[in-house]
Amino acid sequence: MSTGHRRYTSASWAMARFLAQRGFMKPLFWSLLNVHVHGKRNLAGMSGPYIAVANHSSHLDGPLVMSALPPRLTRYLATGAAADYFFTSPTKAFAPVVFMNAFPVERGGSRSKHRGLSGNLLTEGVPILLFPEGTRSRSGAMAAFKPGPAALCISRNVPAIPIALVGAHLAMPTDSALPKSGRPDVHIVLGRPMWAEKGETARKFADRMHDQVLRMHDSMALATGFPTMADYAAEAERLKQQKAVETEQQKAVGQAAEDERTVEHERTAGHDSKHAGADRPATRDRERKDNQ
Known part of the structure; x- marks a missing residue:
């Protein structure tokens, strides 16, 4: 040695x-x-x-x-x-x-x-x-x-x-x-x-x-x-499954929030587009008057 x-x-x-x-x-x-x-x-x-x-x-x-x-x-x-x-x-x-x-x-x-x-x-x-x-x-x-x-x-x-x-x-x-x-x-x-x-x-x-x-x-x-060792193993498996369920729930909540944001974005975009369309005739009238 x-x-x-x-x-x-x-x-x-x-x-x-x-x-x-x-x-x-x-x-x-x-x-x-x-x-x-x-x-x-x-x-x-x-x-x-x-x-x-x-x-x-x-x-x-x-x-x-x-x-x-x-x-x-x-x-x-x-x-x-x-x-x-x-x-x-x-x-x-x-x-x-x-x-x-x-x-x-x-x-x-x-x-x-x-x-x-x-x-x-x-x-x-x-x-x-x-x-x-x-x-x-x-x-x-x-x-x-x-x-x-x-x-x-x-x-x-x-x-x-x-x-x-x-x-x-x-x-x-x-x-x-x-x-x-x-x-x-x-x-x-x-x-x-x-x-x-x-x-x-x-x-x-x-x-x-x-x-x-x-x-x-x-x-x-x-x-x-x-x-016992079987008890420890069973508890570890229970916690593993519980974590898997919680992870899926978090994903579902996250996806729901994302879907809600998408819908809100589309609604807002549609609303803005409608207002823009309504404003166009008035704009054209003002342009004709100016040209006269």
Whole structure:
């Protein structure tokens, strides 16, 4: 690993992160939210590099996962962050790097100097946190998992830890800058480590991880009164149809207004033309008198 990447495995960086995460980040988010962590026993005896995968619908997701996992599993945990958003300037990258040990991930399959960094970190023994949907869900509903994290699990022979975040989208939707007031409930469900099966493709393993996170989410949602993924999807479809109806109504109103303007223009033009015609005989009479 290059000199610039030593922070991922540096003991001094790990200590600084521990102090930042446990002394500031976790107390802050735990004071703004009522956080419930489930399934810690599923990670008993867990060691070595891994890939944590979770549903993604809020800026709360990364800090919640980092704070919910046992400290022994997060000492070197690095979080994948969009290179085109968080790593466009040192100022923007500062907080993700200090608190989340963030590393740049290219979106859209583009090639750059960051290509292969995820695999290199796993090879060096650094566990990573990735959100396989690729971006935050605007509706709360889960999208299909991209096969990249699954392919890394297979190529580096590491397990995936499925994590379901329940209520994070409602606590801080994608269009919000801060969590909602009143310490809304958020549930974090930690699942048993998953390994790729012999001969399993990345696509099939990704789908299996997706289905596991979905089951974990919906089981907790039903037990705690939160919307299921199907509920989020149904609401998103309802809003989509409502927007389509409103758009059609606006078009109809606009067209009616345009038609009214056209009729008024034609009426005014006809009125002016009539007056012009009535004035012409009088004008001709005046012209004859002048000529005489």
